[in-house]
Amino acid sequence: MSRKKLIRDLKEYQVKYPQEISLVNRVIAFIKNTPECFSRSHAEGHITGSAWLVNNHQQVLLTYHKKLHKWIQLGGHADGNPSVLNVALKEAEEESGILDLKLISDAVFDVDIHLIPANSRESSHYHYDIRYLISAGDMKQFKISNESISMAWIDFKDIKSYSKESSLLKMKEKYHQYQN
Numbered sequence: 076m077s078r079k080k081l082i083r084d085l086k087e088y089q090v091k092y093p094q095e096i097s098l099v100n101r102v103i104a105f106i107k108n109t110p111e112c113f114s115r116s117h118a119e120g121h122i123t124g125s126a127w128l129v130n131n132h133q134q135v136l137l138t139y140h141k142k143l144h145k146w147i148q149l150g151g152h153a154d155g156n157p158s159v160l161n162v163a164l165k166e167a168e169e170e171s172g173i174l175d176l177k178l179i180s181d182a183v184f185d186v187d188i189h190l191i192p193a194n195s196r197e198s199s200h201y202h203y204d205i206r207y208l209i210s211a212g213d214m215k216q217f218k219i220s221n222e223s224i225s226m227a228w229i230d231f232k233d234i235k236s237y238s239k240e241s242s243l244l245k246m247k248e249k250y251h252q253y254q255n
Contacts, residue, residue, distance in 0.1 A: 077157055078106060078157050081106060081157060081159060081205070082103055082106055082107070084182065084183050085099050085102060085103050085106075085183060085186065085205075086099075086103070087182065087183070088182070088183040088186060095186065098186060098187075098188065099186055101188060101203075102186055102188065102203050102205075105120070105122075105203050106122065106203075112203070113153040113154070113155050113156060113157050114153075114154070114155055115152045115153075115154055117200075118197075118198065118200060119200060119201065120188075120200045120201030120202060120203060121152065121153065121200070121201075121202065121203065122153045122159060122203050122204075122205065123150055123151060123152055123153060123159075123162070123202045123203065123204045123205070124150055124151070124153060124159040124160065124161075124162030124163035124166060124204070124205055124206075124207070125148050125149065125150025125151075125163055125166070125204050125205070125206040125207070126148060126149045126150060126163045126164070126166065126167035126176075126206070126207055126208075126209040127148055127184055127185065127206055127207070127208050127209065127246050127250060128148070128149055128167050128171065128173075128176070128209050128210075128211055129179075129208070129209070129210055129211070129250065130210070130211045130212065130213065130214055130215060130228060131210075131212060131213045132213075132215070132228070133230065133231055134228040134229055134230055134231070135148070135228070135229055135231065135234070135246075135247070135250075136149065136171060136173075136211065136217060136226065136227070136228055136229075137149075137226070137227060137229050137234075137237060137238070137243075138170060138219075138220075138222070138223040138225070138226045139223060139224045139225040139226070140222065140223060140224070141221075141222055141223055141224050142194060142222075143191075143192075144224075145238060145240070146229075146237040146238040146240075146243070147238075147240070147243070148206065148243070148246065149166055149167045149170045149171060150162075150163060150166050150167070150170075150204065150206070151166040151169075151170070151222075159205045159207075160178070160181060160207055163205070163206065163207045163209065164176060164178065164207075164209065167209055169220060170220045170222060170223065170226075171211075171217040171218065171220075171226070172216075172217055172218030172220070173211050173214050173216070173217055175211070175212060175214065176209050176210065176211060177209065177210045177211075177212060178207065178208075178209055178210075179208040179209060179210050180207070180208050181207070183205055183206070183207065184206045184207050184208040184246070184249065184253075185206040185242075185245065185246050185249055186204065186205060186206065187202075187204045187206070187242045187245075188201055188202070188203050188204070189201065189202055189204065189242065206246065208250070208253065215228060231247055231250070231251070234247050
């Protein structure tokens with residue numbers, strides 16, 4: 076996936092979710108104006124890829140992130156790779172240990188920009204997160220990676236018990252819309 080294809084995909088996403096036009100325009104501008112947008116070393120922020128990883132049991136796999144201390148979807152840094160879809164698949168596999176993942180759609184599922192707090196290795200910066208809908212089929216077994224404290228398959232009705240983050244709740248609603 077090239078930078079141009081990612082921008083086209085984001086513009087298609089905007090058509091489907093016009094209420095997010097200003098958010099998506101910020102991401103597109105960042106990609107267009109930042110040659111090193113896929114590099115983790117860019118101090119202002121960088122593109123990341125995430126997976127809304129679901130199974131046939133109407134659950135989503137969330138991780139309790141070691142550094143952020145909250146429940147989030149699987150995902151991570153592009154590390155120079157402009158194919159953010161491949162980044163999302165790779166990160167979901169690495170973080171969950173599930174090898175038989177299937178892409179439900181290659182369309183962008185969700186977009187978010189969030190601030191990552193400063194830590195001992197880096198200053199605060201933004202993640203321009205591009206998210207994709209991925210299936211683990213009937214799979215329920217996973218392995219917890221060293222980036223996580225815990226991981227769990229969460230029933231959609233129970234997501235609010237784990238997190239009240241608007242970003243997660245927005246993906247839950249989008250998934251329900253996707254199914255209908």
